[in-house]
Amino acid sequence: MSLYLCVDCGGSKTSAVICDSSGNILGRALGGPSNFAYLSLQDFRTAVSLTVSDALKTCTSPPSIDPVPLPPTGDSPFAAAWFGVSGIDSPAAIAEVTPALSALLGLPAGPRLSIANDTHLLAAPVRMQPDISYAVGVIGGTGGIAVSFKESDLGFDQLGRVGGWGWILGDEGGGFHVGREAVRQIVGETDSASVRAAPPPESILTTRVLERFGLKSVLDILVAIHMPDPAPSVLTSQTLPQFTMVREKRLSSLAPLVFQSAFEDGDPLALRVLQSTSRTFATQISILLGDSDKDTPNLVKAQDAVISFGGSLVGVEAYRKMILDALAEKGHVFRYVEFVDDAAATGAKGLVASFAGK
Structure with missing residues (x-):
């Protein structure tokens, strides 16, 4: 499967959404807080891992009741992933968290593993306005x-x-x-x-x-x-x-x-x-x-x-x-005002637009 994952990591909750290559949402899950500034790297990784695993469980029909192991065995199920993380602001913080998320998803560091502050997920509506x-x-x-x-x-x-x-x-x-x-x-x-x-x-x-x-x-x-x-x-x-x-x-x-x-x-x-x-x-x-x-x-x-x-x-x-x-x-x-009530879904669909077919 070629899955596209977006994870919105906030101070109150973690939201993960998974899309297929056509932009259809296959799975989603909510987890506990994952603001990187307030957690150790291990606690951050644990919060993300539990939420992504739960989202993967919902990708099957009917949804799986068994945990989906992460890191994955064999090839990664993900074609690309985008993390918007509250508390991630500097290149040093991104460099610190990248190896952990790369290993967790079995996805090499690079253009298909994007990690930035969670505000970056809110830039997507610009693509909906041509002017x-x-x-x-x-x-x-x-x-x-x-x-x-x-x-x-x-x-x-x-x-x-x-x-x-x-x-x-x-x-x-x-x-x-x-x-x-x-x-x-x-x-x-x-x-x-x-x-x-x-x-x-x-x-x-x-x-x-x-x-x-x-x-x-x-x-x-x-x-x-x-x-x-x-x-x-x-x-x-x-x-x-x-x-x-x-x-x-x-x-x-x-x-x-x-x-x-x-x-x-x-x-x-x-x-x-x-x-x-x-x-x-x-x-x-x-x-x-x-x-x-x-x-x-x-x-x-x-x-x-x-x-x-x-x-x-x-x-x-x-x-x-x-x-x-x-x-x-x-x-x-x-000129325009938007409210993004599901940043993880918006980000996952944006990934598909950027990478599907490439």
Whole structure:
């Protein structure tokens, strides 16, 4: 079989899709997190291996119940593979992971084994529009990053990037940023209320955040947020969330509460949080945009490009609109706007277009 594999490796999950030489999806699977920056090479390889093996199981009819061994015995079933990996940014990181993935798939390093940051998968929509050759891929999920591309004969050339430096350094626009901003605004309202000698305004979001952490007062949130990462020995079925989550997840896991409170309940505090995070994200994205010149040759004009969104947060249309509105206020209106809800499938079909028949 000549199979074409694309694996989207993210901070929350791993998605693998397998196509045949006609672009038909034969198999797919979801696995656990595989952000390379947060895992050892062995743990990353394990996450990818389990997900790809599960995807191979679904390629048969009926699907196999037995694990598909990787590395494969004999010839590789894959004609080409494309990995979009969050946390992979430098040539050194690509060089580190390439031998492991090459051995795992039985696919030699080279043009048929492509490994890049996961934003590269979002450049594919440029091929769907005949009048443009530029794309800006924007991921807003667990983290946040934006990357600009120009289509070339060999694929996509990366022009510029902003963000994606992890939760300690930023990840603007993503789940951690939203969760942190929510807590910052909650404690800010408590601070302001202290000088008025009056309680802060009621907020559905504040109530939900306190319930998430099992707290009765905002004044107790400091310990819940800053408590060290948990040791396995202290965990029980009755342990509260602040004890079971690492610090980054304590904040990023609040994002669904913010979105629910903002877009379903119209909570003013939650809406202010998302207005703040979307504007900050738009400010970052705008670093990539403008008229190029000899000093900034890699700038992209929005009206000559497609902005391609991917990730759970920007999958919410109302949040995408906030980002696009903030960009428009800065004079950046894109010719096309796309949301890629299945980057692995898009990438697998792109592989077929590039390699099938060659």
